Every structure is written in C-alpha cells, then in structure tokens.
Amino acid sequence: MGQQQLLLLVLGMVIVGIAVVAGIQAFSEGRERAAVDAAVSEALRIATDVQAWALKPAPFSGGGGSLSGVNFEKMGYTPKGNSGTYGHTNGGKDYISPNGCYTIEEDGTVTIIGYEGTTDNGCDTKSKKLVKVTIRGTRIEDIITETLPS
DSSP: OHHHHHHHHHHHHHHHHHHHHHHHHHHHHHHHHHHHHHHHHHHHHHHHHHHHHHHSOGGGTSOTTOOTTOOTTTTTOOBHHHHTTOEEEGGGTEEEETTEEEEEEESSSEEEEEESOEETTEEOTTSOEEEEEEEOSSSGGGEEEEEOOO
C-alpha cells in the first residue's frame, strides 16, 4: 500500500505543478493583452484630442481646421517636469503616461505610435511598439487604428 500512496502523491504533485504553470502563463498573457488594450485606448483618446485641436480656431490656440503643427504641448498636455514622471517631453513630440509612451509625427497626416518603454528624454523607440494610430482628418472615419504584433 505504501508504494501506491507514494505514486498517487507524486502524480498529484505533477498535476498541481502543471496547473500552476498553466495559471502563470494565462496570467502573463492576460497582463500583456491588458497593456495593449490600455495603450490602444489611450492612443485613441490622444487621436480625438488631435482632432479637437484641429477643429479649434487658430485665435484660440487651435489648428484652425488643419492638422499641421500639432504636438502634445500645443494640445495642452502637462510637461513631464511639472507632473513628475508623466507628461510631454522632447519639445511636445513625446508623451509619457502610465500606459506607455506615445510619439506624435505629422506630415500631412498625424501618426501616433505607442511604445512600451521610455527613456529620460521621451520614448524608447527600440522598445516594443504597442499601437499605431493614423489621423487623416477631423471626422471619426479619419482615425485608423492598428495594433502591432508583439
């Protein structure tokens, strides 16, 4: 009887070990998915802020109907130095948040790229890209979102 009990004990430990490994893996995948979802949500919020800035008349510090010249500073985002670890840096081209770091590029259309990592001066463009949002105009149809492969 002792050998049978020992075998059942070992078998039970193996099953528990497999269940723990599977649980850790599922948690890790869920955490990564949640990080991407948060980055997409924030990038879309930034995209709507870009559109709102473009629709604001120029005398009121807006784009006057144009996307040209937009950056985080012009949209009224807080500078990093004033708010601690989060805020815009790099002349308003980068924005650091709890969900990632976002760069804004403008060349007729506006592109927002969300990165996982940051540096002291802004986004770590060598880190994992989470999301890319392209804004082509001021209508809702003018926002194109693309989640990037890991």
